[in-house]
Amino acid sequence: MWHRYPGSVNFTTGFVGYNTNFGYYDWNLGPDLEALLGCKVYVENDANAAAFGEYIAGGAKASRMPLLSRCTGIGSGIILGGKILRGFNFAAGEMGHTVIVKGGRKCNCGRYGCWERYASSALCRRMPAKR
Secondary structure (H helix, E strand, O other): OEEEEOOEEEOOOOEEEEEOOOOEEEEEHHHHHHHHHOOOOEEEEHHHHHHHHHHHHOOOOOOOEEEEEEOOOEEEEEEEOOEEOOOHHHOOOOHHHOEOOOOOOEOOOOOEOEOHHHHOHHHHHHOOOOO
């Protein structure tokens, strides 16, 4: 079973280093799901999974490609040489935490002015409902 997950995910162990949108850190999600479900579980960052899916079954025909993801946050999956670029701490492509507004809205990551505070569904949690 595959589980797509936003945040920093070590796909080899299923360990989630951080997930600012749901507010938890350092969770062995893969092993916990395996114990719960009784089957092998592979955990992958959601944007990485989307990029790799596009690479192997979608319209991407090159061995190098980026994919921008806007859903629970803003991220990207980056394919180089037919493989997912993982980066330091498995956080390559987490572009939503790039500061675009100095001193802007507070982000779930603790910084201010991150891109995903202005252009993702994370925005909805900070804005009151319109009546």
